[in-house]
Amino acid sequence: MTHRPLPDAPRAHPEVFAGRPPEPAPGDVDPAVLAALLQRHGWQRRGGAPGRYGRWTPPGPGGAGTSLLVPVSRAFPDSDDLLGEALDALARSGTPSAREVLVSLAVPSDEIRWWRDAPSGGPGGSLPWTADERLRGAARRMLLAAALATRARAGYYGARHRRPATALLDQVLVGAAVDGGCLTAFVPVATARVLAVRLQQALYAAREAVDYRRATGGMDAFDGAVRAGVSREFTEALIALVEGTEGARVAVQWAPGAGVPEGCAADGEPVEFSPGDLPVLREAGARYLRAEPAVAVVLTGTVVRMRRAA
Template sequence: MHRPTEPSRPPRHTPPGGPPPDTVDPAVLAALLARHGWRRRGAAAGPYSRWTPPDATAPGARGHTSLLVPDSRTYPDSTDLVAEALTALRHSAAPSARDILTALHTPVDEIHWQRDTTEPDAPAAAWAAQEQLRGGARALLLAAALATRGTAGYHGARHRRHAEAALDRLLAGAAAGGRELTTFLPVGTGAAPGPDGRQVTTALLRALYAARDATDRQRATGAHDAFEPAVEAGVCQELTEAIGKLVRGSAGIRITLHWAPAAGPPEGFAAHPVPVAFTPGDLPVLREAGARYIRDEPPVPVHLTAVVVRMRREDQSGPGAVRLRILAGADVPQIRATLDEDDYRIAGHAHLLGLPVRMSGRLESRGGFRRLADARDVMPVRVDDGERDRLLKSLHENIDFFEEACGDE
């Protein structure tokens, strides 16, 4: 029997085996258990505490998972108890056990997403709801990563490669029914190589608070300038669009951030940040703000160095269109430009010789800062033989594209 091919599933983090027991701080383990709803049993004070999962008392709950956690490492058997607790977590059926092991393995800031929607009946609807939640959460984190590169009402293609790279170490838990999702951003430490995800989490929190305040102000007063100062806090068109993606089709979205217990809160932030929520009533204001950000973002004057990858003009003479791969001068991978006859000829000669060109112009927000207006002063750039050979090789490998149109993408 033919079975339809399932769409590719997004990667989920694999629960780690946990760190070596002698490296786990019992206080951090207890803080994570409390954060994820585990219940502390017995006396409040003492050398040990016993913890049970949130559903241990639910009717029909199977098994009796129980963790005995020392309050500190001052007791001789503390390492053995921590080892037994990690083993129990690895075998626990509690959904939160995976998240606790992840946070113990690497210090992470946790972001909890709660989307207020009914439980989908059909599997296909549940899958679509999960994809919407995952996609919206990642788009919101990408907007925060863009804010760490610089503030702007509309980023377009600028800094996108760097922002994507900042999310490479992002871990995501299960999106249960498309209603709940937990994402983890590792906190950089001296012992943990790689980018510091905390820059993204702090940028996200600032931007969400600013977006919430601006939305409330505009809805209450009708002030159309409410979102202007919010740009300095990281609010942008990409962020308003991501919030809209999360809210649409639901009764609202609630976002809660928890700092990594091992690292504590960053300076200037509350130990327990207040959750941020948005509802369908906020969507018209957010859409209007996003459109205004695109419309008002000014062009950027640039002096760039690039490689010509495609050329086309309608006649044998006159102006022509080119596509350029940026080497320096602009934070976008490729742009398109229209050159006059002389500059087009110079660009063509440089292209055939495998040489980059240098030019000036203005990057316009129309098309996401992928279009260079008023392109001028085209000049070939001298490069060493090795670099020239590499560029020529790239040209020959893509020769079929040389005369293709520079259409919108």
């Protein structure tokens, strides 16, 4: 028997870069943006001619063997040559951060990072193979909840707005490497920045509502948090991220060349959640489900067989 897939069957995770990362053209790269991305991803500036270029080395103890010369501007005749050499060195580098820098240069993007501080269960601090799957699953659920909030505000969406929200996720790029329980998604500024904006606003609102509940016992803050994008779907994503860990964090960092969106925090500091927040998040999700009013729907179908009793 052959089964047809359901129309709204879950799709695969957003696109994952495999193999060689995309390489931007040197003429399209702003040296200031490249320097900002290197600094964001932990690269160290170690000298260089003041006012002309900086020498950057990758993070970690093995970074001394690789270095990039990045001009401070395009005001010098050799700027394009230096940028081309820097991009080629990034493409050949085995450092995971080099790959992420190239992605952000090729597709100017806001970056969203998730961390799960899962207790190590194997030798040498190794994690079970399911840890990667749980991290990716929770991250995708959070992106979908934020995408739903770009369509409308609701405490519980159910099946509403699923198709356009899922289509928005198709714009998102996800890094292939998960290092130490960290996952990075790249949200293109040109087509999907609203997704990163809504996710950051929902994160801060959820954190404040949880703190208010734990401090005062009141759930009123969750009612106001709906306007920022918090919903049952969002609380369930947070629960999936935090369960089985010692804590979890989410950070949104804006594309250096695009600036900070209006009404958003600029610092990019992670928003943290702990296992102690789980009872409040579950209570909030149940509250959203109870409070959301029923919505009238119209079902249209075709009669393919009818039998009438004699």
